[in-house]
Amino acid sequence: MRHFLTLKDFTKEEILEIIETGLSIKKNLKAKIYNQELKNQTLAMIFEKSSTRTRVSFEAGMFQLGGHALFLSNRDIHLGRGEPIKDTARVISSMCDMVMIRTFEHSMIEEFAHYSKVPVINGLTDSYHPVQLLADYMTLVEHGMEKNIVAAYVGDGNNMTHSWVMLAAKLGFELRVATPKGYEPDGNILKEALVIAKESGAVIKLMNDPKEALSGATVVITDTWVSMGQEEEKGERLKVFKGFMVDDAMMSLTAENAKFLHCLPAYRGYEVSESVFEKHSEIIFDEAENRLHAQKGLMVWLDRKRG
Known part of the structure; x- marks a missing residue:
């Protein structure tokens, strides 16, 4: 079992x-x-x-x-x-x-x-x-994006970040995680993933510059900046995460035909712009259905x- x-x-x-x-x-x-x-x-x-x-x-x-x-x-x-x-x-x-x-x-x-x-x-x-990551990767497979993945995760070092780090480590692709200083992924989870990555050939990078993360990326992922249970931190988090919204200028740095994923619910004007969300809405709602x-x-x- x-x-x-x-x-x-x-x-x-x-x-x-x-x-x-x-x-x-x-x-x-x-x-x-x-x-x-x-x-x-x-x-x-x-x-x-x-x-x-x-x-x-x-x-x-x-x-x-x-x-x-x-x-x-x-x-x-x-x-x-x-x-x-x-x-x-x-x-x-x-x-x-x-x-x-x-x-x-x-x-x-x-x-x-x-x-x-x-x-x-x-x-x-x-x-x-982890169930969200199964849906995310299934969506990439359906859209023919599963080969030579260079993924950029922009936002908070939360449960979604940890799951992407673990998926990259297991499947052996490159993942760049860009968070504000002090909002990085859990150190113990990262250590575990890096050990696995040595065997799979995965490349996992942490940085604080979202533009650096998105440069040449084939897949861009973000999530809400204020997760359930963090409502009291909303004001402070909106200040800290300023400059981390995935907008058209950010997406222009990615590889040609790069895809944007969001696990939903999405808060337009915060972690993603309205235009980026709508431009990639087909794959986002495929992701949700999956x-x-x-x-x-x-x-x-x-x-x-x-x-």
Whole structure:
């Protein structure tokens, strides 16, 4: 049995296998062929952080695979009222076939997985957002952008940054991360990624100049500057991140036909300009839709690994 908590735990071959599984399921869906590999199975979805795309994609995906998804907020279960995580894990995993958790502390999902009898999927923590990276890379594959990637991540050194760092390390491409001083990725996560990068041939660079990062890049990524739980820091963050908005001038520094990705929601006029967002809206909304297909591929892959 496998859990999906971070890309660190998966080989390059396994990541690509999950992507291919998702692409195959997507192709069948578009042809009105409904793969029901998870028929009569139940996915428990625990949300301590709310989300549009995560809830809709997992719930719709489980339905299309022939199963059922249960939405559980921390207001609905005893986990939010003092029950130990390990007890909740043992109870829910005895009744459901798979669990997806979207929460704050990464340690919470690690403890839950330790006591779970069924696969646990990280729908987002403050440290990682690996399901989003499956969708992102699937989108690059569909758009023929997966070869010779030179990716530039501009913005906050947050869970999305950590996930891109880990994907680059595993798959062996170049990633440049540009953040304001003091907002760099977590040092321990970066060290782990750099060790993996030595084996894969990945090139991971940290810098504080977004223009340097975007120079010749084939893929540009950004995310909100104010993540959930950081609302009180908004005023200060808007000052610090001034000059980090991806606009037309920034994109003019990239390679010809470079693509812009955003995991959404996007705040125009902050991390991205209206014109850049709209110019790349087709691939951005392909990326959003691919949350559905990539996660279906992941759930099927995890189910197959149980034998």
